[in-house]
Amino acid sequence: MKQLCGNAVVGQSGGPTAAINATLAGVIRGVKENVHGGCIHTLYGMRNGVEGLLEERLIDLTSYFDSEEKLELLEHTPAAALGSCRKKLPKSGENDAFYEQMIAIFRKYDIRYFFYIGGNDSMDTVAKLSAYTKSHDYEMVILGVPKTIDNDLVGTDHTPGFGSAAKYIAVTTQEIIRDCAVYRVPAVTIIEIMGRDAGWLTAASAIGRVVNGMEPDLVYLPERVFDMQQFFADVRAALAKHPNVVVAVSEGIRFADGHYVGEGTQTGAKDAFGHAYLAGTGKALELAVKAEIGCKVRSIELNLPQRCASHLASATDILESIAVGRAAIQAASEGVTRQMMTIQRISDVPYMNEIWHSDVSEIANKIRYVDDAFINEAGNHVTDACCRYLLPLIQGEASCKYENGLPKHLVF
Amino acid sequence: MKQLCGNAVVGQSGGPTAAINATLAGVIRGVKENVHGGCIHTLYGMRNGVEGLLEERLIDLTSYFDSEEKLELLEHTPAAALGSCRKKLPKSGENDAFYEQMIAIFRKYDIRYFFYIGGNDSMDTVAKLSAYTKSHDYEMVILGVPKTIDNDLVGTDHTPGFGSAAKYIAVTTQEIIRDCAVYRVPAVTIIEIMGRDAGWLTAASAIGRVVNGMEPDLVYLPERVFDMQQFFADVRAALAKHPNVVVAVSEGIRFADGHYVGEGTQTGAKDAFGHAYLAGTGKALELAVKAEIGCKVRSIELNLPQRCASHLASATDILESIAVGRAAIQAASEGVTRQMMTIQRISDVPYMNEIWHSDVSEIANKIRYVDDAFINEAGNHVTDACCRYLLPLIQGEASCKYENGLPKHLVF
Incomplete structure (x- = not known):
């Protein structure tokens, strides 16, 4: 040749x-x-x-x-x-x-x-x-x-690129779960994770299950229709078990009518490829839980750090x-x-x-969606098979170099 | 004795x-x-x-x-x-x-x-x-x-506890600055950092200045009255220098009349000590910049990870x-x-x-506020003296143990 x-x-x-x-x-x-x-x-x-x-x-x-x-x-x-x-x-x-x-x-x-x-x-x-x-x-x-x-x-x-983002999400979720566990007051913490169409990143919040048993109580992916009443029922059931409920949601979850959950609070802006720019899925759910259940609620948008940490x-x-x-x-x-x-x-x-x-x-x-076998029947969590697929991808810590307490980056 | x-x-x-x-x-x-x-x-x-x-x-x-x-x-x-x-x-x-x-x-x-x-x-x-x-x-x-x-x-x-939070904020800010630098479209990224009364944590976003010269363009602390018109002028001046403007703000910045900048979007809830529970300072500024300047704007609330990472x-x-x-x-x-x-x-x-x-x-x-000598005259950044005070506190990386890709935590 x-x-x-x-x-x-x-x-x-x-x-x-x-x-x-x-x-x-x-x-x-x-x-x-x-x-x-x-x-x-x-x-x-x-x-x-x-x-x-x-x-x-x-x-x-x-x-x-x-x-x-x-x-x-x-x-x-x-x-x-x-x-x-x-x-x-x-x-x-x-x-x-x-x-x-x-x-x-x-x-x-x-x-x-x-x-x-x-x-x-x-x-x-x-x-x-x-x-x-x-x-x-x-x-x-x-x-x-x-x-x-x-x-x-x-x-x-x-x-x-996915493995590093997944590791950031998995580690950060573990730390948030620990943080939320310090008080005894019933509280719901909603972690909003990137993923407009596919729920892979959100699924990564649950990897801890097969390592130390520590995972969010509920996980919602865009692959399943989101139902607000079912969500309230899921949260209530979780609160009945322990006071500190942690929920992971994809930014891209949608209602049965196709509307994004975060759409109410979004700007309507679209990117160059015509994708709707979403913001506020976690915030929308925070306000909904506060109104419906009335307990302490917080939403955390992992935002840019999940892709650049x-x-x-x-x-x-x-x-x-x-x-x-x-x-x-x-x-x-x-x-x-x-x-x-x-x-x-x-x-x-x-x-x-x-x-x-x-x-x-x-x-x-x-678009490659999260496999059906990776989502539980209730559509509010991932399966062990999903965690086993994800686990190898977050192994090992890439040792970045530090100088004077900060990581060294190459800028050219 | x-x-x-x-x-x-x-x-x-x-x-x-x-x-x-x-x-x-x-x-x-x-x-x-x-x-x-x-x-x-x-x-x-x-x-x-x-x-x-x-x-x-x-x-x-x-x-x-x-x-x-x-x-x-x-x-x-x-x-x-x-x-x-x-x-x-x-x-x-x-x-x-x-x-x-x-x-x-x-x-x-x-x-x-x-x-x-x-x-x-x-x-x-x-x-x-x-x-x-x-x-x-x-x-x-x-x-x-x-x-x-x-x-x-x-x-x-x-x-x-401050040094670790400061390190998280300093490192994350560096990574966000790198992330924001990839596009040439004018864009403003607002990082909201904890600190109801004192701006120490927000000041930590600027430590990079004395290490590698990489820092947010603007830094606003609660120790100075926040003026929206001056903020717009500051952002416009920064955008004139380069397209990717990064701003760090304390959640607790207030207007001259004493109202929190984030108050418009807050819930009015108060904690057990009577402190107003703030949310949305970054979001409020994001909406303000979008309306006034019209460029791409994003706000990032560092939220719980800054205290539990x-x-x-x-x-x-x-x-x-x-x-x-x-x-x-x-x-x-x-x-x-x-x-x-x-x-x-x-x-x-x-x-x-x-x-x-x-x-x-x-x-x-x-309350110990950030020293006057640590804030610049314009009230929109910190001084070198501030960075020198902060720098020793973020030195060294505390090696946490990992097991199967996740940090090991003690739960008892």
């Missing part, structure tokens, strides 16, 4: 995570370790994803990362070191000039390899660019490298994120294109997996 | 922290290490503070803590292992029967030493009980052991908390009574301090 030779470009897109920079480091490591057998010369980073690519805001990563120290620092820096964007590419045939401009930049920089690290919406970019270059005269390898805390990409056992990253997640990035370089050099890298689980105990890839057009714009 | 011989009782009171159990462990260590020279026989723990004492819900801590392993686990367990309460003791002369009931229990269990670990309101309990026993016929040593994330106790350089405790804080607990036993055996243990700073660099004590009646019901 003739190898395509030239330069490569890598970008980060979508919401930040604690592990997306580890994947970037994996891509850089793959290039520097020559796993591609010499076909990639320079690896460019695009600032702010495809937006920066169009503006030719490129950085030569091969030169910049001249030390192991810098790479390790990058692996423990949260967010997205190259910057991100939420740009949606035009549909095929709608704006060819856009794609031609992109290809002109590829030609100018002799870019033959395109790696895009991101989630669902980013895979849409990868799929569209793949389709365009395939049907037009520019030979190029295009790979998606998965990243999303939401764990909602199909075709992969889980997504890099690299001080509490999962070592398993960070190592896998690096491995997936490195594997993308290897796969690309073998001619794999228009695919997204995936993780295939081989066994839970001992936890084993292998890295593979899957057609990106079969992945983009689909 | 004749030593008072008998048993001791220790309790925890007020809001949980990541370090209050370390102080409890210090008290237990002091007793077990016999720093009292034999005058304390059994150390009881009261469940849920004085509430549990009145119900004789006591646990023999001398027997329970039979291993170093248990003590170490306790030192890294958040919240309050004995449980807490928010009971306000009756004023002198108002309800003598209440105090007589307490003294009957002391007699029954031969309790001659009373240690109460808590904050401002708990020192009120210590002061009242001290005053009562002094003027009535029951010889007893009564000591307050400070604990509060708020750092608002007078007479001490800082309070155990023992996975991110400051090693300095945990060690000091243990030391203060142990020192209380030593001081008590030397006849020190009706005092609160204090920490006196000797120097910033190298950081040195000594443990001492001060009359609790001079401490209870007073």
